[in-house]
Amino acid sequence: MSSLFSPFSLRGVTLRNRICVSPMCQYSAQDGIPTDWHLVHLGARAIGGAALVIAEATAVSPEGRITPGCTGLWSSAHAEKFGRIAHFIKAQGAVPGIQLAHAGRKASAHAPWRGQGNLPESDPNAWQPIGPSAIPFGAALTRVPSAMTKADIARVQSDFASAARRALEAGFEWLELHFAHGYLGQSFFSPIANHRDDQYGGSFEGRARFALETFAAVRAVWPERLVLSVRLGMTDFHPEGQPIEESIELVRRLKSIGLDIIDPSLGGNSPDVSGVPYGPAFMVPIADRVKREVGIAAAVSWQITEPQQAESIIRDGQTDLVLLARAMLDDPHWPFHAAKVLGRPDYRAVLPPQYHRVI
Numbered sequence: 001m002s003s004l005f006s007p008f009s010l011r012g013v014t015l016r017n018r019i020c021v022s023p024m025c026q027y028s029a030q031d032g033i034p035t036d037w038h039l040v041h042l043g044a045r046a047i048g049g050a051a052l053v054i055a056e057a058t059a060v061s062p063e064g065r066i067t068p069g070c071t072g073l074w075s076s077a078h079a080e081k082f083g084r085i086a087h088f089i090k091a092q093g094a095v096p097g098i099q100l101a102h103a104g105r106k107a108s109a110h111a112p113w114r115g116q117g118n119l120p121e122s123d124p125n126a127w128q129p130i131g132p133s134a135i136p137f138g139a140a141l142t143r144v145p146s147a148m149t150k151a152d153i154a155r156v157q158s159d160f161a162s163a164a165r166r167a168l169e170a171g172f173e174w175l176e177l178h179f180a181h182g183y184l185g186q187s188f189f190s191p192i193a194n195h196r197d198d199q200y201g202g203s204f205e206g207r208a209r210f211a212l213e214t215f216a217a218v219r220a221v222w223p224e225r226l227v228l229s230v231r232l233g234m235t236d237f238h239p240e241g242q243p244i245e246e247s248i249e250l251v252r253r254l255k256s257i258g259l260d261i262i263d264p265s266l267g268g269n270s271p272d273v274s275g276v277p278y279g280p281a282f283m284v285p286i287a288d289r290v291k292r293e294v295g296i297a298a299a300v301s302w303q304i305t306e307p308q309q310a311e312s313i314i315r316d317g318q319t320d321l322v323l324l325a326r327a328m329l330d331d332p333h334w335p336f337h338a339a340k341v342l343g344r345p346d347y348r349a350v351l352p353p354q355y356h357r358v359i
Ligand SMILES: Cc1cc2nc3c(=O)[nH]c(=O)nc-3n(C[C@H](O)[C@H](O)[C@H](O)COP(=O)(O)O)c2cc1C
Pocket: 022, 023, 024, 025, 026, 056, 057, 099, 178, 180, 181, 231, 265, 301, 302, 303, 304, 323, 324, 325, 326, 327
């Protein structure tokens, strides 16, 4: 049986274990260009023994950032800076990954420690968000997005493909498309955010079209030997959200056009959710269901914090990879400590030689 410290291969990529760093926005870029902060933040987790380090939601265009401090991949200058980070992660024995995103109607917001909700329209750093329909998210995100024209849709899809080419140029080997948390890809799929009456709205076929076309545009430029993943908001925990069966069908369709692994997550299309079963590893049953019903590999996050818990989730085959976010901020050496707790005789080998001879 597989376990937390067994290797895992997909296409031409092999992970040294099953412990991965989930993407986490750092709001610390300059004009979308990652800084030394990103090198140290991501690099430290590769040093700590993670098998895959996924860089944060990185916008495919300036308007696709959540905040002015979010990273982007819309020019070769961005790719060059990311190249140093990807190279460092790989040099530590981890696989460098990146999440490509467009924030859609949740764009033009404050960094969390600078304020709540949208930047005021008078702020020189603010911009006009776009979305499937002219409906704001709500709560503190009050700014009304412009409903996208078909030309806007084609432009954003081409931006995703161009950003994927730059991710390749930078040396990333694992690409994740962010179709969750109420950002653009997810909002097209959600009946809460998408009220369109053209071929990009309405029925399942219409609401799934943006995600399927965008995915296909990226797969066409992303090499066969490298992994393409999607983080999909499986459910909104909201009565008007799409039924989970539709999400599973979307995963099935994505798989048929080249999806390698699914990262099931939350919808995030409404501030009015209820009944989210927060608690230890609460998304694992959904990952398990998608794996079984679609026959696809899964990587899952949400409240996976303990080595024994992660070990049993992997051993029981409920998911193939665990994605850790907050636990990895708390302890960049989480994989090393997990190996120790799980009694692995080779636990020191989780760290690089600079550290493992002395601690
Ligand atoms: C600081 C922070 C930033 C995050 N940024 C992103 C992001 O860029 N993209 C994304 O898909 N999820 C993001 N998330 C969600 C995490 O990837 C993860 O799914 C979530 O925190 C649950 O995992 P955890 O319980 O291990 O923290 C972020 C979470 C945190 C704490």
